[in-house]
Amino acid sequence: xxxxxxxxxxxxxxxxxxxxxxxxxxxxxxxxxxxxxxxxxxxxxxxxxxxxxxxxxxxxxxxxxxxxxxxxxx
Numbered sequence: 568x569x570x571x572x573x574x575x576x577x578x579x580x581x582x583x584x585x586x587x588x589x590x591x592x593x594x595x596x597x598x599x600x601x602x603x604x605x606x607x608x609x610x611x612x613x614x615x616x617x618x619x620x621x622x623x624x625x626x627x628x629x630x631x632x633x634x635x636x637x638x639x640x641x
Contacts, residue, residue, distance in 0.1 A: 584617030585610045 568576070570590065577586035588610060596606040
């Protein structure tokens with residue numbers, strides 16, 4: 568699997584944080600000679616940070632959406 572296919576698979580698995588950081592993290596792993604477990608942990612950390620950053624905005628969006636009843640009385 569090449570880099571493009573791996574990024575596509577990560578996005579399909581809804582791991583866009585990992586997909587976005589994959590190339591820079593690969594370069595970091597090569598230059599810093601990271602162990603495989605360290606490389607993987609940085610990718611997982613990237614995904615967790617991305618999800619934490621998106622959580623407050625998603626919560627605000629839900630709160631600002633008014634709830635309306637879909638049932639009407641006749």
